[in-house]
Amino acid sequence: MKALHTWENIKNEISRTTKLYNDKVVLIKHFDRGDYEKTYSFNDFLEYKYTFASPEIDCLILKKIVTLEKPSNLNTFAEKVWVFWSDFNNEEIEDEKIFIDKNNFYLKSKYGFAKGYYNIVSKRITLNSWQRHDHFFFFGPYLYGLPLSVRKNLKGEVFNLIGNKQSNLTMKDGFVLFDYDIIEKVNFEMTSGDKGKYLKIIGGKVVVGGWDNARDGGENYSSIEFLWYNMKSRLYEDFHGNIDYLVEVLEKAIVE
Incomplete structure (x- = not known):
């Protein structure tokens, strides 16, 4: 064929x-x-x-x-x-960089959303973790730390580009909006001999990391939304018993 x-x-x-x-x-x-x-x-x-x-x-x-x-x-x-x-009319979207600090930004473009990093010394921009418009609308941003007003505006902007308002989609089909400021801090840690793993929630950032024989195993950062919609896959299996608690903590911070 x-x-x-x-x-x-x-x-x-x-x-x-x-x-x-x-x-x-x-x-x-x-x-x-x-x-x-x-x-x-x-x-x-x-x-x-x-x-x-x-x-x-x-x-x-x-x-x-x-x-x-x-x-x-x-x-x-x-x-x-x-x-x-x-x-959806993605052609109407204009490129925009939304900085959360001097290096990290969120790129909005007609091809989707992406995490961006700006190297101040080399002036080089690196993009990764591209996200389709539909995945952004349904699941929220991958990048941590975007202010509530920015997330709300981006969600509304994407929804407004769905031309046929007679469709069954509504704003409620989109990702939930959290108030990061009222999320209580979370710090889970599990050790076994010289090895360990941890999960932290600090404001709008989810931090997952670990160590092995006193060596830092590095950290990985993601948004609250990415954790919310991917609890089991985002967490180490050792922390799956804490999922109900995490859901309870995050539910208190949902504003829409």
Whole structure:
């Protein structure tokens, strides 16, 4: 069967071919030893949380998918994403950098949202953790520390670009808004011999880290929203017993 559309790009130094068919998306990675091919149903692609081909290509695929015949087997969330992209006009979005400190910023663009880092010395900008517009609307920002007013405005801006207000989507379908200032501090720590893990919530930042034989294992930072919608996958399994407590703590800070 011939693909409806084909895109070529390079990601992480790997040449890729992405093909759209009437009922699936096929990703082919080209290696010296041969090609690796994987097929994604529309359910899989619509639910995909990360960059598939590239932010630009992902937007094109989504806008083309929703012009095809809608599958009868879409699950509830994939159906919402379908409705979102059926009416969403990303071309109206202008690039904007929203700084949370002198180095870290959140990029809003017509291709999605991304974490950004500005190196003051080299003047170099690095972008990572791209997020599709639909995932931002439904799950909130990946980047920690965005003020409540900024999150609320961005959520409203994305919603207002959904052209057909007769759709079933409402602002309540979007991510919950937390008041970071009233979230009580959380500090979980678990040790075993010379090893340890910890989880901290400080304001609007979730910190996950650990150590091994007195060596710092490093820390990873994410937003409250990313934790809220990904509790089990975000937490070390040792902390799964604390999920009910975390839900209770965060629920108190929901304002919308």
